[in-house]
């Protein structure tokens with residue numbers, strides 16, 4: 001394909017596809033100093049922004065797919081360049097032209113699965129609620145306290161189904177009147193939007209919104225920070241406004257209200273990893289920590305890079321579906337940090353993080369050194 005697109009066309013397309021003016025960048029390079037990619041290889045957001053400024057973006061270049069949308073560069077950029085929106089804009093161009101480098105090709109199968117079955121695995125829609133069998137989980141009805149939206153990974157992935165089960169057990173123990181929508185639930189669409197597929201995002205969002213309106217949903221509890229982010233900050237683009245609560249916030253509230261009581265001892269050294277989309281993107285840092293601090297006997301330790309400085313696991317921005325070379329996985333660095341601090345368990349609150357850390361644990365032969373848990377999996381042992 002001819003990639004020598006005229007300068008003006010690229011700039012106009014970036015604007016048209018929702019990119020922010022890249023001309024504000026004055027090439028200070030602060031973005032590159034904090035970007036996690038530079039821990040494992042050379043990568044320059046500064047350079048990508050420079051190329052976009054002059055309309056020289058090479059849309060077939062794998063570099064435009066690297067950004068995990070972790071948000072760390074945006075915290076330090078003095079010119080508010082909005083790197084994530086710019087990368088989404090150039091990816092929309094690449095998707096529009098059907099240009100996918102080798103490592104990015106799995107996104108095409110994911111898109112087919114989302115279109116056919118509403119989930120990235122292409123698993124039957126009818127199996128979406130299978131995880132809940134035998135758990136006394138009801139179908140959502142209007143008037144219930146909340147809809148629980150587990151999301152695709154918790155509904156289909158064998159490891160993450162355990163988190164859905166743990167969540168249901170915790171909500172049941174607290175006497176929460178909640179329900180699920182099972183096969184009427186679709187992928188939230190956050191990650192596919194980050195790959196530049198705006199049409200698929202809209203299709204999924206509209207299907208979810210329709211089913212929520214049809215069922216009279218007002219409040220939605222989510223397990224994934226990616227669902228949280230898109231429901232809270234992006235679905236309002238469709239002129240709707242539901243109350244969105246992350247499970248860590250909801251459990252914290254249940255504990256404060258005395259509905260959930262944690263009496264058993266949990267004598268373990270635990271480290272908490274802030275997921276990018278819960279922390280940096282949505283400012284939820286204290287709720288999961290407050291829950292952990294309420295557990296008798298638990299010793300909470302912190303990464304040196306915590307809260308707003310948390311090191312991304314590498315799975316955001318659609319990279320959960322992309323082949324990442326072993327040498328490029330910054331999750332390995334994060335797990336190394338946890339082990340060095342003597343943590344027996346790494347606890348987090350994001351299905352992408354759990355998936356990625358579990359892989360790293362096996363790849364690094366840490367099976368007997370550290371365990372990876374979702375917050376709800378710790379709590380289910382205490383009720």
Ligand code: SF4
Nearest residue numbers: 025027028029031077
């Ligand atoms: S931090 Fe902002 S202004 Fe500085 S090089 Fe990066 S994008 Fe440009």
Ligand code: SF4
Nearest residue numbers: 035067068070071073
């Ligand atoms: S959002 Fe994160 S991964 Fe993307 S360029 Fe910025 S720091 Fe790097």
